[in-house]
Amino acid sequence: MVIRKTRRATHHTLKTNRQGVREDDGVGNRRRVVGLGPYSVGVIALGALVILAVLVVWGTSRLISSANPVERQFVSIPDLPALSEMPSALVPVLTEADQVLRRSVAESAESGTIAQAAGRLGQIYHANNYGENAALCYELATTKDAENPRWLYLLAVLRQERGENTSVTELLERTVDLAPEYAPAWLKLADNQFKQGLFDRARASYERRLVLAVGDPYASLGLARLALARSEWELAEGYLEGVTKADAFAAVYRLLASVHDHFGHQHEKEAALRRAEGARRFAPAPDPWVTQLLDHNYNVESLLLQVSRYSSVGQNVLAQRTFERAQRLEPNNPEVYVFLGQHVSDATQARQAFQKAVSLAPDHASAHVGLGEMLLRENRPREAEVVLQEAIDLDPELAAAHKNLGLAAAAAGRFQEAVEHVRRAIALSPNTVSFHYSLASVLREAGRRDEAEVELHRILERWPSHPGAELALTALEGSR
Structure with a gap:
């Protein structure tokens, strides 16, 4: 390689050797000439590539940062699920809510407007069991309106259902900062802190819940569990005794029995266990923000499942409200009336529900079984026998139909036939x-x-x- 150097009017050619030795520059000076061997050339080439890559990345980041913010927000909006796979009543509601959100983003609406649209879409997804989509919507809502505690709370509820802890605690802490009077958030925060082993913080949260809801059994139960985790048996006993003065859950009495057992109080232990036998099952604490999701649920099967859950824990008002929504959504669905017949306590109402189901679906075997059973309760065995035989004709493997037909035959004095039918039921369902x-x-x-x-x-x-x-x-x- 030749390097040409000019000093005033004098020109002198320097030959660079491979070792980089000093050479005369023609004016009496000796300089260090750096040799550019094959390895040095490679290093320079590599450096050039690195610089080029940096420039490309920098340019790309500039393009992204200068991209339309509307396009970036659309990335946060989940794609609509397959409409053919969802309840027909949900399709127009979900489609409209999705369009409202996209339109508000496209038109660069105010942040609060976008947040409200995202939150509402999230509630619809949440209520209809599209958890991932709901989470994306809630995240967008909290980004656009960091002061609305509801979206933070519902996002925490979703993440808790997925088994997360740390992020849930952070979301709930932000929730109670924004909505310090919302007692359900304090309870959920305390329970989550307890799971993480943050006992001091959990105690403070439970105590705050007790201030907002005096005598609350959920907070007292939580404090008792905290005390037991620290082997503070007397403190735990005090909390549990306080809960049992009201209508306590079976779980409270069983926990109290374990405390009595620790102290060797066998009589008190047995008494607590007896009370547990007749006590109500544990029910989730009332939570209005979660309960309001029912108003966005368009899945009748899911609603009926919720009715069953509410009924099993004695939350009859919620059960009735949820059932009425299912009935409004699909008034001609026979399953709605079969479900009603199975859960209503009044025999006449149950019979009427099963009759409605049979009228809507004459080939519904279970509806016939329910109707036959109600006719037996009303001491109408002959009518019951006709209906139950129809049920068996529709489904010969329906065990309950054989059992009830056996009871109808026994009422008519045909005992051998009755025994045969009941034995058939036992064979089908031992x-x-x-x-x-x-x-x-x-x-x-x-x-x-x-x-x-x-x-x-x-x-x-x-x-x-x-x-x-x-x-x-x-x-x-x-x-x-």
Whole structure:
């Protein structure tokens, strides 16, 4: 390689050797000439590539940062799920909410407007079990309106359902900062802190919940669990005793029984366990922001499942409200009326519900079974027998139909036929205790006492706590 150097009018050519030695520059100076060997050339080439890559990345980032912010926000809006796979009533509601959000973003609406649209779309997704889509919407809503606690809270609820802890605690802490009077958030925060082992913070959150909801059993139960985690048995006993003064859950009495056992108080332990047997099941604490999601639920099957859950824990007002929504959405769905017949306590209302279901779906075998059972309760065995035979014609493997038809035959005095039907029910569903008890009852009515006693003993062997079997057995033995 030749490097040409000019000093005033004098020109002199320097030949660079490969070792980079000093050479004369023609004016008496000796300089260090850096040799550019093959490795040095490679380094320079690599450096040029690195610089080029940096320039490309820088240019790309400039393009992204200068891109239309509307385009960046659209990335946060989830794609609509397949409309063909969702309830028909949900399609127009979800489509409209999606369009409203996209339009507000495209028109560069105010942040609060975009947040409200994103939050509403999130609620619809959330209520209809599209959790991932709901989370994206809530995240967009919280980005656009960091002062609205509802979107933070609902996002925390979703993440908690997915088993997250740390991010949930952070969201709930922000929620209670913005909405310090919303007691459900304090309870959820306390429970989450407890799971993370943040006991001091959990205690403070439970105590704040108690200030907002005096005598709250959920906060007291949480404080008792905290005390037990620290082996503070007397403190735990005090919290639990306070809860049991009101209508406590079975779980409270069982926990109290464990405390009594620790202290060796066997009489108190047994009393607590007896109270647990008759106490109500644990029910989630009231949470208006979550409950309001029901108004966005368009899935009748999901709504009926919620009705069942509410009913099982004694939340009858919520159960009724949820059922009425399901009925409004699909007034001609026979499953709605079958469900009503199975859960309503009044026999007449139940019969009317099953009759409605049969009128809507004459081939609905379970609806026929329910109707037949209600007719039996109303002491109308002949009508019941006709309906139950129709059920068996529709589905010969329906165990409940055979059991109820057996009871109808027994009411007519046809005991051998009755026994055969009930035994058929047991063959189809051997682990249903009520079928075994029905068989014992039919055998007793038929005067077949020995067989009835055998069946009752069989029940008590498999289900020792059965309430009727022991009494029936005692009555049979006492009448000898």
